[in-house]
Amino acid sequence: MIYDLLIIGGGPAGLSVAKKAYETGIKNMLVLERDDELGGILNQCIHNGFGIEKFNKELTGPEYASLYIEDIEEKGINYLLGSMVLNIRDEGEYKVVEVASKEKGYLELKTKTVVLAMGSRERTRMMIQTPGTRPAGVFNAGLAQKYVNIDGYMVGKKVVILGSGDIGLIMARRMTLVGAEVLRVVEIEPYSNGLSRNVMQCLKDFDIPLQLSHTITEIKGNDRVESVVIAEVDENKNVIESTKEEVECDTVLFSVGLIPENELSTNLGVEIDNRTQGPKVNEKLETNIPGVFACGNVLHIHDVVDYVSDEAEQAADQVHKYLTDTQDICKRQIVLENSDDISYIVPQTIECKHSDIELKFRVRKPASNVRIILEDSEGNVLVNRKKWAVSPSEMEKVMIKGKMLEDIKGNLTLRLKAEE
Amino acid sequence: MEEKMTCIVCPRGCELTIVNAEDVSKMEVFNHLCIRGKHFAIKEKTNPMRTITATVKINDGKQNRLPVRTDGEIPKKVYMDIVDIINNIELKAPVKREDIIIENVLDTGINIIATKSVL
């Protein structure tokens, strides 16, 4: 048996692909999920704030996931839980997916297309090399979130959080509500990496101090965390020795960013972009391997799950076109570049000239009153849009009209320009 | 008295300045780029409202915790009282999504509902 579509991952991206693919008429598909339930990380994100863009209401993570899961059940879309994809092989017309499944044992599944929807993992304390001992009580914020929200365990009583991304902020509130004392949230940047709404409702509401331009310089304690040393950093992120302060605590949560999870992609031969750490894709969200698509956090880190679903739906549409031989015919490849004040841009290439294309990107530093400018190699401007404020914590989007792509000279560069 | 507040209505995040925050009748809001910012500041100063999300202990189910939320906003001043109530509930599976766990909690007219089915 040969599948039309295998979806690797049953989180928000994979679920949205499955739903949309079904609606385009693809029936012969399977969602592979390593956990014992569908929904991925949404299951532990019990807070609200999901679904505002997509459903025009404020849902919690489990509710957002349920809307998709219930639909998938109703449509009878096949999925396999407890199934870890070990490897994907490219055999030209077909891809072979090697799976270890709790229920079905070792499987090799043949498919015409694959959508990579594996999501991301957290950066660890060790990746940023926070010095000190390696005791119990040091957690990635997402792992602590699983312990607290899914397993129902307390991970500590006196907590310091490093990193003010949204997971860190949400966990500051969550730990407080289950009875822990959150001493402070420490952020190395001079600005918070989370949404201002979370800074207010997760920290200010509970009088939890946010220390900007600060970091943890040492973790102490042999068996369990006993204290951390916190210090201010200068504009080059160098520790200012005289500001060192030891804070007694039993738990440190690290919320220092997410990394797309692309080991399967790399083994398959998918080219990875150093900026996103996700696959390089064209405007069809197709990787360098025909028939292999990517969407969601495996492609680049999103700020809002609604946009993951949007992107996944685009991927599903493109899978349908691939399967029905109605993909846009492409004659050349336009490479998308970005200036230094932008950290990445997706897609990385545009091949077809006649469809409207949404570009997604993030800026490196917060800025206000800027223009987003997209121009070709000869300086012809395709997009020139004013933004009141941009921030690295938010994914930005701009649309290019298909007809504008017809006369592009060379490649495209996206840059920011300060408004006078 | 003058007070600063970051508006959270939209991602623009205006740094609002509120004058006479202690007296609603005299309160004035500055530095908002749109009228929503002003409304936000007044509401935050007079009657701030919040949604609570949390989990409750559930026995005999596929998992140990059931995620719940308030089905509307509650006054911020009763937030921790409601959290205490939630933290002391113990349920038995199965519970279905949207089941009411506590009706009209603390007479707020708001219910605590399950946000997931735990079988």
Add this chain to the structure above:
Amino acid sequence: MKKYDVIVIGGGVTGANALRELSKYELDVLLLESNADFGAGVTKGNGGAVHSGYDATKGSLKAKLNVEAVEMWPEYAKDLDIPYERLPSMTLAFNEEERETLEELLENGKANNVPDLRIIEKDEILEIEPTVNPDVKYALIAPSSGITEPYIVAYACIENAIKNGAEAKASQKVIDIKKIESGYKVITSDSEYETKMVVNAAGVYGDVIADMVNPGKYSITERHGSLMILDNAQGLELKATLFPVPSKHSKGMAAIPACAGNIILGSTAEVMNDKENHAFTRDQSELLFTSASKLLPRLRRKDIIRVFTGLRPVEVNSDNDFVIEEDIDNKDFYNAIGIQSPGIAASPAVGAYVVELIKENHDLKAKENYDKTRKGIVDFSELDTEQKRDLIELDPAYAHVVCRCETVTEGEILDSIRRPGGATTIDGVKRRTRAGMGRCQGGFCESRIVTILSNELGKKPEEILKENAGSEIIIGEE
């Protein structure tokens, strides 16, 4: 009270090898380990290089045992199913001055009877390992060196010894030893044991144990060494362990291709006189990366998975040599202390040497049914398709991948817990199976392993330890 013939104090590579050697004879032997797991002291903080022995001072005990052990390694590793690969080491010289040091090392190595040592030049170096810094001029190549996984050495020896009738107990910190008529009474925090003989293989606490019968005779200082593990995401397949030209106290920041495919950089060397300090500093991690990058310019910072610090016990009055001898005033109290680098490489010979010392005082009778073999935990990720299918058919727990980064299955984790001397902690499972050792550092699997351990050991999740007492992962229910 059961009376033992020999009690070995310390379950690192030294004690474990001594236990295994002793289990070949008709003896009641017991190993006591102070930590909650074996191999969790000096042994765990090591890069895993099996040194060839060219740099140990000629004529030293260290040199003798190192070179003897290198001979033993291939068969030893096969018998015990220990990961081991014979892989040359190259000590890289970038100028004529460094070449002089290579000449000295070559001469020293020849005096130590290290086989096939020679100095090679740039072209040959790059042919062996093309990713070496092309500024390299010369290298001392030692074809007899290799790589292993140090704590697996300890586990394998202990499992094999148990199979042959020995006993091994963890969480037994020795707090006193009393001389009694029949030998010694060894007192731990919750038990007492009587024995005719004692082998002191207590690592950095070697002096503390020795002091219990002969105060002040030995003194151990700790040389702290930090190491760095890199995810081999760019697929560098090093064909040699690479060393810079050494300084007085350290072989320098080496790049070691670990058995599991990672690259280990290390180690730094600082004398700190602290038996419990396992902290690493920013300066050390910087030094590790920058100096190893001189040897291998292709290393990438984003591949850093972990930094950790190990302790090397140095006996201060022994000129950096191993001290393996019977206590001068206490018959049948044998010290095997100051086992610093190359303690891993030398460990099979160290174990044998301890038994030789005992044989000088006693006639030992060999066991007739001694079994020298031990089978390791299967590595699911290394199996081919057919083998994976067969194994899953046999036991469906192997179809459940618990650690995604290292592809470790529930079957492997259960085996690591259920075998004799098995894992009882999160770090114990990690060292035996690699679960949690990968790039996400347990972010995905840790909570799942807490559940498995709690089911297997019949303990509450909040009783599950990361490493030692006091390192509970979670503190209770909400």
